[in-house]
Amino acid sequence: MRKIKKIKTIKDLEQSIQSQIQARKSEKKSVLTVSAGTCGQARGSLKVIKSLEKAIKEQNLEDKVKIKVTGCHGFCEAEPNIIVQPVNIFYQKVQPKDAKDITSETIINNKVIDQLLFTDLATGKKVSNENNIPFYKKQKRIILGDNTLIDPTDMDDYLSIGGYRSLVKALSDMTQEEIIETVKQSGLRGRGGAGFPTGYKWEFARKTKSDTKYIICNADEGDPGAYMDRSLLEGNPHRVLEGMIIGAFAIGAGEGYIYARDEYPLAVEHISLAISKAEEMGLLGKNILGTDFDFEVQIVKGAGAFVCGEETALIASVEGRVGEPRQRPPFPAVKGLWGKPTNINNVETWANIPLIIEKGAEWFSRIGTNGSKGTKIFSLVGKINNTGLVEVPMGITLREIIFDIGGGIPGGKDFKAVQTGGPSGGCIPKEMLDLPVDYESLAKVGSIMGSGGMIVMDENTCMVDVAKFFLNFLRDESCGKCISCREGTQRMWEIVTDITEGKGKKGDLEFLEALAKATRDASMCGLGQTAANPVLSTIRHFKDEYEAHIKDKKCPAGVCKELIQYSIIAENCTGCLACIKPCPQDAITGELKKVHVLDQSKCIKCGACYEACNFDAIKIE
Amino acid sequence: MITLKINGLEVKTEEGQTILDVAKFYGLEIPTLCYNEGLSRYGGCRLCLVEIGEEPKTKLVSSCTYPAEEGLVVRTDTKRVIEARKMMIELMLSVAPGSKIIQDLASKFGVKQVRFKIRNEECILCGLCVRMCAEQMDGRAIGFQNRGYKRKISTPFDTRSEECRLCGGCIYVCPACQLRCQGPDADTAVCNACLTMDPTCLDFHDELQCWMYDVGRCGTCIREKTEESNNKKRTQKSKQKEKNA
Numbered sequence A: 001m002r003k004i005k006k007i008k009t010i011k012d013l014e015q016s017i018q019s020q021i022q023a024r025k026s027e028k029k030s031v032l033t034v035s036a037g038t039c040g041q042a043r044g045s046l047k048v049i050k051s052l053e054k055a056i057k058e059q060n061l062e063d064k065v066k067i068k069v070t071g072c073h074g075f076c077e078a079e080p081n082i083i084v085q086p087v088n089i090f091y092q093k094v095q096p097k098d099a100k101d102i103t104s105e106t107i108i109n110n111k112v113i114d115q116l117l118f119t120d121l122a123t124g125k126k127v128s129n130e131n132n133i134p135f136y137k138k139q140k141r142i143i144l145g146d147n148t149l150i151d152p153t154d155m156d157d158y159l160s161i162g163g164y165r166s167l168v169k170a171l172s173d174m175t176q177e178e179i180i181e182t183v184k185q186s187g188l189r190g191r192g193g194a195g196f197p198t199g200y201k202w203e204f205a206r207k208t209k210s211d212t213k214y215i216i217c218n219a220d221e222g223d224p225g226a227y228m229d230r231s232l233l234e235g236n237p238h239r240v241l242e243g244m245i246i247g248a249f250a251i252g253a254g255e256g257y258i259y260a261r262d263e264y265p266l267a268v269e270h271i272s273l274a275i276s277k278a279e280e281m282g283l284l285g286k287n288i289l290g291t292d293f294d295f296e297v298q299i300v301k302g303a304g305a306f307v308c309g310e311e312t313a314l315i316a317s318v319e320g321r322v323g324e325p326r327q328r329p330p331f332p333a334v335k336g337l338w339g340k341p342t343n344i345n346n347v348e349t350w351a352n353i354p355l356i357i358e359k360g361a362e363w364f365s366r367i368g369t370n371g372s373k374g375t376k377i378f379s380l381v382g383k384i385n386n387t388g389l390v391e392v393p394m395g396i397t398l399r400e401i402i403f404d405i406g407g408g409i410p411g412g413k414d415f416k417a418v419q420t421g422g423p424s425g426g427c428i429p430k431e432m433l434d435l436p437v438d439y440e441s442l443a444k445v446g447s448i449m450g451s452g453g454m455i456v457m458d459e460n461t462c463m464v465d466v467a468k469f470f471l472n473f474l475r476d477e478s479c480g481k482c483i484s485c486r487e488g489t490q491r492m493w494e495i496v497t498d499i500t501e502g503k504g505k506k507g508d509l510e511f512l513e514a515l516a517k518a519t520r521d522a523s524m525c526g527l528g529q530t531a532a533n534p535v536l537s538t539i540r541h542f543k544d545e546y547e548a549h550i551k552d553k554k555c556p557a558g559v560c561k562e563l564i565q566y567s568i569i570a571e572n573c574t575g576c577l578a579c580i581k582p583c584p585q586d587a588i589t590g591e592l593k594k595v596h597v598l599d600q601s602k603c604i605k606c607g608a609c610y611e612a613c614n615f616d617a618i619k620i621e
Numbered sequence B: 001m002i003t004l005k006i007n008g009l010e011v012k013t014e015e016g017q018t019i020l021d022v023a024k025f026y027g028l029e030i031p032t033l034c035y036n037e038g039l040s041r042y043g044g045c046r047l048c049l050v051e052i053g054e055e056p057k058t059k060l061v062s063s064c065t066y067p068a069e070e071g072l073v074v075r076t077d078t079k080r081v082i083e084a085r086k087m088m089i090e091l092m093l094s095v096a097p098g099s100k101i102i103q104d105l106a107s108k109f110g111v112k113q114v115r116f117k118i119r120n121e122e123c124i125l126c127g128l129c130v131r132m133c134a135e136q137m138d139g140r141a142i143g144f145q146n147r148g149y150k151r152k153i154s155t156p157f158d159t160r161s162e163e164c165r166l167c168g169g170c171i172y173v174c175p176a177c178q179l180r181c182q183g184p185d186a187d188t189a190v191c192n193a194c195l196t197m198d199p200t201c202l203d204f205h206d207e208l209q210c211w212m213y214d215v216g217r218c219g220t221c222i223r224e225k226t227e228e229s230n231n232k233k234r235t236q237k238s239k240q241k242e243k244n245a
């Protein structure tokens, strides 16, 4: 290992970066980059790495190839995956047993292993190059893309892709005002939910007079199913850190905090390592790179509540108080942590900063739409073929994300709706698939950008049930201070639950809407103010489905147990016995080759028979 | 010195005051419940809502916590405020129908039904007791537990607190357990017996309540242009009434 030498001047840092860039260029070995973020590890990437190491050793390939353990590559569906660089062959769902083939075939014989390649569902063809995989093709991975290039635990690797070059530029060529002006000009808006213009926020914090100021990186990421911040901290921690150092310099903050979710051990490990490396190298601490700028960063582990992601609750939590939001104003930029001016930004927001400083505001603002610049990372989950993290330019349509990148809905089912913006976002129906994804357009249809959750739903999803699900989350996660939010979410949940159980009455919808509006209007913080979105947006776009539950006592999607019945279609039943065993209630009886009988009184509507039948002989209605 | 507008009236105040402080100083009534002069501000009952800002970008905030700011435009009794406030009262009634204070509020603001399932918890989690105990009695005997719908007031570990000196301060400030309303109907949770005890100045309109009988004269209900025509109609109506009388 190279002995760590403190980098004393900006020039020294520039030189280190140049020499690392050179080192990367002159690298002769092939590199096997293995995705090993939390998700990759869960799918067994560590075992794959072990067998690759063994294979390399056995075949004496140490001079020809090396393994690079990276963060998440975004394509969860294909985990664990390996990208063979520099030729960019993408191998998916690699098993430990494949290691030998990869080394002997691809490394020694330069051959592509067909069965490890991704198959394009649309054409049925195998794709070898990473960039030609439909999942990646329409993405614009200006932030996430680096995850596939670097070992997040190795600072030199970050330097070798030009990392910390923006810091050099900011400290040597720019004044603090110029940095803020650049961020303002870029049009970058906060990626944590509210989408506030970042440059303006920095300016407020900079202008507030105080000898002590703080910055905070919000890595609480409490939305169920969202993991873009995690994958950035795991896969490219120095990038986030570089953004924070530049921000602290521009704002005049001497201390920074990273508020990380407690459930993110690997992210905490990698960012801690990055901080200690940066300290050793002199990029954090006193007189950074010979300037009079001092800056330190600490990690605070979250308290595990969704509401702690709200900025004032987060500040309370960092101060060791109960994580409850408080009245804004005063905004954190005026009175934040320990009563001092504090600038708080989301992980992804910070990660955008080095890019904007390096390439300029104009370059950045060319990406995206009028009001929404740059890219946004979404976690594309639910009923979708290509689950994963996708980074797309703002303004791309939902259709492109779901069908071109996401590969459509599995099992040939119909797309029904997509929920954006996390638990307090809204559901957007099929008719609006061509909606451009940007802050304004999403708001216009009753949803929000949020921090980037995107849950795809197919025809078998009941929208009333979806509203119930999110309300259940919110009534649990409300801090409970405002009666509007605490009782509002609870009561909305009760009404919606009644509707799903066939106890809905005439007038419920109007009442629900009135309650939803009051909850939105009367609550203090963003949680309560958006808690009605799941209800309002589903009523707005799927009213007929609510009405079917209330009036006809039917669940059109066949989800709400109290409203459905399983029965056997005699014409289709072959008498194969397949459904009899799976039924936990012994509700189905019958003999071979004779039509089976389902006893409604025993049926608990678990759907096991429906899954088991190969002849479409079980019907739900 | 800060200048702001409440109900069209230009008012002046010092830095550090809330909208509620200013309104009270000028004699403008805003209902409150979790607010108490001697305790810190909490903002939980959402009764003191006012509408701030100018159309189309207005929002509701709790006046007991929102600071008076230079140039702020505040309206205390808009349709949006009244609708939200009524819903808050209905929500409170649904969990604490036995509270006379809340029943009185219901009567005063015309809440005549409770459409929620009634839970006789007789606590609206306004936190007055907690603040009373900590801030005035120097005890820390009670506090909030849990969050969301599981939130409750209790002592540490739900056992009798060593800190409690049995001073009764918590009961004294409680809007739910002090004065009991004998009237509420077990099924509807509303009493409304006091409905007839409105102050004489309080004229009832569906969406707007005027303290001055003649809508528009006192400035309370000065609305943006879109609402103006409504007001005119109403003023005409009340003039008509006067004439008739």
Ligand SMILES: Cc1cc2nc3c(=O)[nH]c(=O)nc-3n(C[C@H](O)[C@H](O)[C@H](O)COP(=O)(O)O)c2cc1C
Binding pocket: A189, A190, A191, A192, A193, A194, A195, A196, A198, A218, A219, A220, A221, A222, A223, A306, A307, A308, A309, A310, A311, A312, A344, A345, A346, A347, A349, A350, A451, A525, A526, A527
């Ligand atoms: C209930 C609630 C939860 C939130 N959770 C998060 C979160 O997990 N991560 C985040 O960055 N912002 C979250 N926010 C938004 C923050 O309050 C804040 O706006 C954001 O961190 C500011 O950073 P930005 O300007 O870079 O987006 C949440 C807001 C609310 C109301």
Ligand code: SF4
Binding pocket: A307, A324, A325, A326, A477, A478, A479, A480, A481, A482, A483, A485, A486, A523, A524, A525, A526, A527, A528, A529
């Ligand atoms: S809106 Fe909900 S989460 Fe926010 S402060 Fe009020 S009760 Fe707490």
Ligand code: SF4
Binding pocket: B122, B123, B124, B125, B126, B127, B128, B129, B130, B153, B170, B173, B174, B175, B176, B177
């Ligand atoms: S016990 Fe009384 S004072 Fe305490 S929170 Fe409940 S309603 Fe408020």
Ligand code: FES
Binding pocket: B031, B032, B033, B034, B035, B042, B043, B044, B045, B046, B047, B048, B049, B062, B063, B064, B065
């Ligand atoms: S009095 Fe202001 S919120 Fe309760």
